[in-house]
Amino acid sequence: MTLQKFLIQIPDSVLEELSSKLSNTRWPKQLKDSDRERGMEKDYLQSLVDYWQNGYDWRAQEKELNSHSQFKCKIDGINIHFIWEKGKGENPTPIILTHGWPDSFLRYKKIINKLTDPARFGGNPNDSFDVIIPSLPGFGFSDKPEHSGYNNAYVAELWVKLMTEKLGYTKFAAAGGDIGSGVTRYMALNHPNLLIGIHLTDVGIIRDLLMAPDESKLSTAEMAYKKTAQQWMAQEAGYISIQSTKPQTLSYGLSDSPVGTASWILEKFRSWSDCKGQLENSYSKDELLTNVMIYWLTNTLSSSVNIYYENTHSLPPMGKIEVPTGIALFAQDILLPPKEWTIKNLNVIHWAEMPRGGHFTAMEEPDLFVEDICKFYRHLKV
Template identity: 65%
Template structure:
């Protein structure tokens, strides 16, 4: 199908069913004097569900989301939902931003105006971008893959078609974090001629470094990464083990219970953000619940979890990335990559350590991330085709 306008409207039937489920939550207990160390804290989740029932207004959020220019088109048999906001500068550079899990295209909601219209925020109109933010297949308003094998590599091929065949860009920029970092790296590895450069906020979990048996060849920083990554996976990686091996079993409970879904997701926002254990420092309840709602109203928590299975079972290896790469690291993110490894595996020409922020970079610190993206791509603008 050709590109069509996309308008969010969730049926009253889905919302009424959700209200019923929220009012009939069956709660587990929690051992006395334990907090979050065994998972999402009961008292916190009860207060969040209470807010969801009594105060949260999906229709108001829906109206706000519909102010974004949203579209849908079919690529490789999957309906891809995406935001496409035009830049307001003299010669906007197109950029595709890819999100991860357990977030959504809303990861970039705050950063879109900063990139499309920098002049309105004290920046230079010459730094403006056309911003494209797709929803990953099986996430939010993109359709759920019906066949196995839709991994980060396959998604990167879809993004190449979206940007060139559907939107008509000859060359563009790309940025991402979490799953979006992998998609962006596969995109540039297989289509280097299409990219000015890529901008990443992480390099994922570096499995080949963790598997390296030749300790003598590793730097001190790489040895430390190996140790901390193993500890992190042992302590915090349970969700990843389940989603990489038995996502279908997990899907039943999370698809059936909104409280269960919220409990699975909010723990990650707390653990991975720069909030010092207090979610309210970085996110308000409406923001958190809207992310949870995107999974709930589209019934995509199961299909989103499957991306972990696909990536752990069918991804081809990535070689050296020759295209110029910018990396912006936020101090509270998980498993910050060793610089030496990054430089050996990517053509790193920009390395920034930012003063605050965690894994959900564009949600937590949109101004810092937007500024770094503008700084990185400024050098490429002289080469842009007019």
């Protein structure tokens, strides 16, 4: 299998450089009557940076991350970082969980033990999973691609090789959200014989509906989605425009400024989470900063945003998915898909609407997420 054990070990010099950059931040002016519609507020970000400098302990977070079994392996010439924790019950189901942007493998950290050892948390031991959480190429501790082509469909092929050739599974489960939803769907589309089922918390932006020229063919729900999606794209999708057209230009500023990196990431966490405009209603400061640190310490903000360019310019069309599919929609996620469109395009056998939670599902509502994963796969075990 040629797997290498991996531990996160950030040199002191890198942390010292970060501290120096934070101390020498040049802050922009903010209008006195400005509100969050213009982006991340200066006062909150300054308070968070103060904690980053004087209260946050990376070494404690590093130790906690290293409490999970991590590996690296080379697939098609690129080293992929992943967590691999074995389940405790009889015949655990292997499941690969794929994150998105601007989150990281940290998205699923809270649920690892709950899935590998459900009995420990009052669950059914027969619901246990082998949990595999890779970092997307160009994200975190995976290698940065040196050439173009790393879109969702290509990553799906890497994940199939990881699960079959490197880890030895003949059939497996898969789940994901955001970019992870797209990667998971391409695995199911192109390798239906390997997937026992897929679990999705979104289906991305449905461009077939967003760009539909003939509205007479749309249902009431699909028309409502189109209107909502158009409004969202106009007000919230500036990041998509730049990341899918000129990611390199964006990269210079964000790669040089930790505060810039934090602002770019955390504004999305605030906008897309069920936090009522206050990030710390849903996350601790340590969670927020550890996710930012995974980008900063590895200098992967620039390489991560390139996947938007790839998906815009080289992604093959998505066909009908026949693999059994579970959909779990969290109440405050962005652009919730119409049920009828979803059923037409995926083999939906499980549909759940969560009473709360936003886009970063397993970080925000780990118990709801785990409960639904177990419920969906309980009848699909091989």
